[in-house]
Amino acid sequence: MAKTVVSIEGIESIKAYRKTLSDSLCKAGVFKMSSWEEAVEKGLCIACGEQALPKCTTDAGRKDYYITSICEVCYDKLYPEG
DSSP states (O other): OOOOOOOHHHHHHHHHHHHHHHHHHHHTTSSSSSOHHHHHHHTBOTTTOSBSGGGOOSHHHHHHHHHHSOOHHHHHHHSOOO
């Protein structure tokens, strides 16, 4: 299997895109928070506005929260399996 290498610039580009997208969705009223930064600073889910980590019960859920700022419960509603 080939190893994937991601540059620092690529990671920063992804972070900037995530922030821009999240902030746009917040401003549009799709999410409860007013900005991605507000959610991250307060440890809240941008989708439901509640404390996120207590609602992240698996390792995958916690990892997804740190990527998306969406708690596991909301993430599972937005992206159901199957």
